[in-house]
Amino acid sequence: MQNSVNQPPKPDNYLVWAILSTVFCCIATGIPSIIYAAKVNEAYERGDYALAQESSRKAKNWAIAGPLISVAIWLIYLLVFGGLAMLGALNG
Numbered sequence: 722m723q724n725s726v727n728q729p730p731k732p733d734n735y736l737v738w739a740i741l742s743t744v745f746c747c748i749a750t751g752i753p754s755i756i757y758a759a760k761v762n763e764a765y766e767r768g769d770y771a772l773a774q775e776s777s778r779k780a781k782n783w784a785i786a787g788p789l790i791s792v793a794i795w796l797i798y799l800l801v802f803g804g805l806a807m808l809g810a811l812n813g
Contacts, residue, residue, distance in 0.1 A: 732777035742787035754783035
């Protein structure tokens with residue numbers, strides 16, 4: 722059993738954000754986020770606090786990347802197809 726006096730606080734695993742990002746935004750970034758979120762608790766329980774912290778950071782970054790990529794894709798979609806619709810309305 723680990724000495725709880727020397728243990729740093731367990732980092733957040735961002736699992737909820739990873740799941741929400743996967744379901745509502747982008748599955749391609751959500752899956753790595755879920756994988757890293759699962760590694761946080763596992764590494765912490767083993768006593769590998771550095772890996773737990775690193776996995777937490779990666780889970781957070783992947784969870785944030787999903788919504789950002791989704792917004793970028795929607796903006797590109799609206800610009801392309803909105804611009805085409807505007808051209809069609811002007812020409813026709």
